[in-house]
Amino acid sequence: MHRYHECKSLPEKGITIIYSNEFLSDDKHVWNMIVERTAEEADLEENHYLEEVGDTIWQTIVEIYCCPFCGDSLSTSKRQVMSADIVHYDNWHSCYGSKL
Template sequence: MYKIHECDFLPAGGISIVFSDSIIDSDKAIWSLLIEREATEEELEDNHYLENVGDTIWQTVLEIYNCPFCGQTLSSERAKNAAGNFAHIDSSGWDSKRL
């Protein structure tokens, strides 16, 4: 399952709010704030592992329950002490690394 939160206050470029079970290692789908950096023409010249403008260089994903931009409640199923699960994925090299 994959959904995107449509928010009028969401900053342009590189930030999205998604509902998925595949971004953070989870056995259930969760809402996550996804921040990613995409390659520019200059970065392609500096890094021979990147192939195209727009390739993802890195992503940081944080589990959330409310939209931090508009305040809308996204999930009412809060697991005690589970908020704040996160992952950082570096895709700037030959293979992606989860840090």
């Protein structure tokens, strides 16, 4: 099950807020903010690993509990947040993950 958070303050490009269990190591559904940089025409000329406009250059996924753009609470959980997960993908060749 996926749900997307949409608000007027959310940038049109590069950021997605999604409720899913696919991105972080746990098997639970959580709200994730995905920040990514995609290739543009100039990037294709500078990097021979990129094949098409729109290819992901890097992507960072952060577990969140409220929207950083509009302030709406996304989680119905009342528990105190002790730590959150973060994962960074760089050109899809590597993955870094940690607890904040």
